[in-house]
Amino acid sequence: MTWQLTTFTLLALVLGVGFAWYERTHPSSKVLAMVATLAALAALGRVAFAPLPNVKPTTDIVFLSGYVLGGAPGFAVGALAALSSNLVFGQGPWTPWQMVGWGIIGVLGALWAPLTRDRLPRIPTAVLLVLCAYFFGALTNLSTLTAAGGQPSWSQFLVTESAGIPFDTAHAVGNVVFFLAFGPALVRVLRRYRARLEVRWISVLPTPDSPS
Numbered sequence: 001m002t003w004q005l006t007t008f009t010l011l012a013l014v015l016g017v018g019f020a021w022y023e024r025t026h027p028s029s030k031v032l033a034m035v036a037t038l039a040a041l042a043a044l045g046r047v048a049f050a051p052l053p054n055v056k057p058t059t060d061i062v063f064l065s066g067y068v069l070g071g072a073p074g075f076a077v078g079a080l081a082a083l084s085s086n087l088v089f090g091q092g093p094w095t096p097w098q099m100v101g102w103g104i105i106g107v108l109g110a111l112w113a114p115l116t117r118d119r120l121p122r123i124p125t126a127v128l129l130v131l132c133a134y135f136f137g138a139l140t141n142l143s144t145l146t147a148a149g150g151q152p153s154w155s156q157f158l159v160t161e162s163a164g165i166p167f168d169t170a171h172a173v174g175n176v177v178f179f180l181a182f183g184p185a186l187v188r189v190l191r192r193y194r195a196r197l198e199v200r201w202i203s204v205l206p207t208p209d210s211p212s
Helices: 002-024 031-050 058-069 071-089 095-117 121-148 154-197
Strands: none
Touching: 002 058, 002 071, 002 095, 002 121, 031 058, 031 071, 031 154, 058 071, 058 095, 058 121, 071 095, 095 121, 121 154
16 A cells, blocks of 8 residues: 555656646647647547557657757656546556656757757657657556556566567567657657747837838
8 A cells, every 4th residue: 555655646746846847837729739649649549540559659759859949848648648548448457657758758858959959850859769669568557566556566567578578579660660650750740840830920119210
C-alpha cells in the first residue's frame, strides 16, 4: 500500500507541476487551440492504429510538438493525448502513468531542439524516438506491477520488461517509420504556425515630418 501511495503521489506531483508550468506560460488562445489540436491528433493516431499492437504515431506527434513549441506545450500535448485516447481504450490506474510518460517525451522533444540547433537530424532523432519507445514501455510495465499490488522487486520488473520487449520493439519500429514518413513535414507545418504566433503588430505614430 505504501508503494502505491508513493507512486500515486509522485505521479500527481509530476502532472501538477507539468500543467502548472504550462499555465504559467500564459498561453494565448491560439496556442491553446494548437495544443488541443495536436493532442487530439495524437489521440486519434493511437485509436486509428489500435489494430496494430503498440504501433502508433502518438509518440512522434508528442515529441515533435515539444520540439517545435517548447517543453510546457509538449508536456500538455502528451498528457492530454493519453487522457483523451483512454476515453476510447478505458481509463484506469495506468492512465496517470501514460500521461506522465508522454508528457516527459514532449519535454524531451523540447530539450532536443537546442541540442540540434533546430535542424532535426533524421538518424539521431530516429534513435532518440527508439529510446522513447522503450522508456514509455518501462513506465507502463511498472504501472502494471504497481496495479498488481505490493512493492515490485527488480526480478519482477526484469521479467515484465523481458516479456514486453516484442511490444516495445514494435513501438520503436513504428516510431521510426512514422518519423521518416511525416516527421520533417509536421515540423515544417508547426514552425510556420509558430512563426505566425510570434508576429507582433506595432502601431507607429506619425512624425511631424511625415506626410498627412
